[in-house]
Amino acid sequence: MSTTRRQIYLDYSATTPVADEVKAAMQPYWSDVFGNASSLHSFGRDAAAALDEAHTVVGCAIGARAGEVVFTGCGTEADNLALRGVAFAARRSHNGSPGHIITAPVEHHAVEATAHQLHALFGFDLTLLPVDGCGHVDPDDVRRAIRPDTVIVSVMLANNEVGTLQPIREIGAICRERGVSFHTDAIQAPAYLPINVNELNVDLLALSSHKFYGPKGVGVLYIREGTPYVPPMTGGGHERGRRPGTVNVAGAVGTAAAIKYISREREAQAARLTTLRDRLIAGVLARVPDARVSGHPTDRLVNHTSFVFKGVDGESLLMALDVEGFAVSTGSACTSGNPEPSPVLLAMGIPREWALGGLRITLGYHTTEEDVNALLDALPECVRRVRQSALEF
Numbered sequence: 001m002s003t004t005r006r007q008i009y010l011d012y013s014a015t016t017p018v019a020d021e022v023k024a025a026m027q028p029y030w031s032d033v034f035g036n037a038s039s040l041h042s043f044g045r046d047a048a049a050a051l052d053e054a055h056t057v058v059g060c061a062i063g064a065r066a067g068e069v070v071f072t073g074c075g076t077e078a079d080n081l082a083l084r085g086v087a088f089a090a091r092r093s094h095n096g097s098p099g100h101i102i103t104a105p106v107e108h109h110a111v112e113a114t115a116h117q118l119h120a121l122f123g124f125d126l127t128l129l130p131v132d133g134c135g136h137v138d139p140d141d142v143r144r145a146i147r148p149d150t151v152i153v154s155v156m157l158a159n160n161e162v163g164t165l166q167p168i169r170e171i172g173a174i175c176r177e178r179g180v181s182f183h184t185d186a187i188q189a190p191a192y193l194p195i196n197v198n199e200l201n202v203d204l205l206a207l208s209s210h211k212f213y214g215p216k217g218v219g220v221l222y223i224r225e226g227t228p229y230v231p232p233m234t235g236g237g238h239e240r241g242r243r244p245g246t247v248n249v250a251g252a253v254g255t256a257a258a259i260k261y262i263s264r265e266r267e268a269q270a271a272r273l274t275t276l277r278d279r280l281i282a283g284v285l286a287r288v289p290d291a292r293v294s295g296h297p298t299d300r301l302v303n304h305t306s307f308v309f310k311g312v313d314g315e316s317l318l319m320a321l322d323v324e325g326f327a328v329s330t331g332s333a334c335t336s337g338n339p340e341p342s343p344v345l346l347a348m349g350i351p352r353e354w355a356l357g358g359l360r361i362t363l364g365y366h367t368t369e370e371d372v373n374a375l376l377d378a379l380p381e382c383v384r385r386v387r388q389s390a391l392e393f
């Protein structure tokens with residue numbers, strides 16, 4: 001059945017559309033400038049020049065040197081390389097004895113599952129930091145958790161499910177004082193918050209182009225010069241020996257173009273989106289009974305709203321909104337299809353009967369006030385219907 005109704009996209013934390021200027025920048029690198037950037041001939045040199053420029057642009061945008069920027073196959077890969085690369089380096093320098101890893105229970109699976117695997121298969125001790133009811137990590141808990149054998153601390157900049165921002169600069173300062181490498185997954189942030197690796201006191205930082213109007217399947221890992229790192233993937237010497245594999249030049253060029261685009265748009269968009277976000281939060285709380293904000297009400301990404309609704313199945317609500325023409329999410333796109341409450345919401349102390357009714361509505365550069373108004377009009381009735389059908393079931 002075809003429908004003529006406009007679908008309203010409100011899931012910008014899952015992914016973003018590629019900006020026109022990003023598409024245009026990438027276009028020549030599919031089949032005109034198609035050389036392998038490692039080849040010595042002119043085709044290769046042309047590709048290598050574009051890749052060098054992409055390293056420089058991305059580095060400049062985040063306060064890093066070009067040589068500290070590594071292009072990866074996605075954000076998940078950047079997180080994996082960060083944790084594994086530092087852990088493997090520590091293991092080598094400690095004659096094989098594993099060390100200690102610190103992270104938080106609200107991390108994306110890309111960090112959380114990597115830390116657990118390093119624990120289960122490689123013998124690293126693992127500390128999961130406590131979080132408060134908004135998902136915040138307390139820097140003092142990081143200070144207390146660091147041990148002489150701690151090799152890496154990993155705390156995300158902005159939470160994908162609940163939008164809460166973490167005190168990265170303070171945690172980074174503690175890690176630096178104690179000589180421990182610090183990684184942040186900043187994947188949700190760059191379109192809405194400026195990123196500077198020096199101001200944030202980080203040694204490693206992960207980005208993913210498709211979260212900021214660039215192409216899917218391209219990530220960035222920043223590795224501060226001097227950070228202990230053994231490449232976890234083995235192969236050729238690409239990306240200065242830190243990530244083997246023929247580099248996706250079009251993707252790197254697209255990432256650089258996307259960084260230029262968001263650097264230009266970010267400030268005005270952040271102001272506009274903060275107003276829309278706050279209006280959406282206030283509207284939902286006023287119109288839907290038994291609704292709460294999940295995550296911090298204000299110390300959160302400017303484009304991000306998330307709620308829990310008592311006695312509602314989040315996936316049924318998502319489907320009801322989809323039928324009404326709204327694309328939203330239950331939390332993270334990566335966990336959809338899982339009927340269990342989100343571990344992130346449970347870690348924040350949200351009771352199960354509320355946590356099952358999680359909903360994430362994330363705005364982006366193309367979201368209008370009309371979109372938000374339309375959602376506010378449709379949501380109360382969708383929640384009512386889903387609650388009603390749960391009672392009848």
Ligand SMILES: Cc1ncc(COP(=O)(O)O)c(C=O)c1O
Nearest residue numbers: 074075076108110160185187208
């Ligand atoms: C915070 C966070 N980390 C990591 C990822 C994974 O990034 P990618 O989709 O590029 O693998 C995501 C994607 O949702 C994310 O939100």
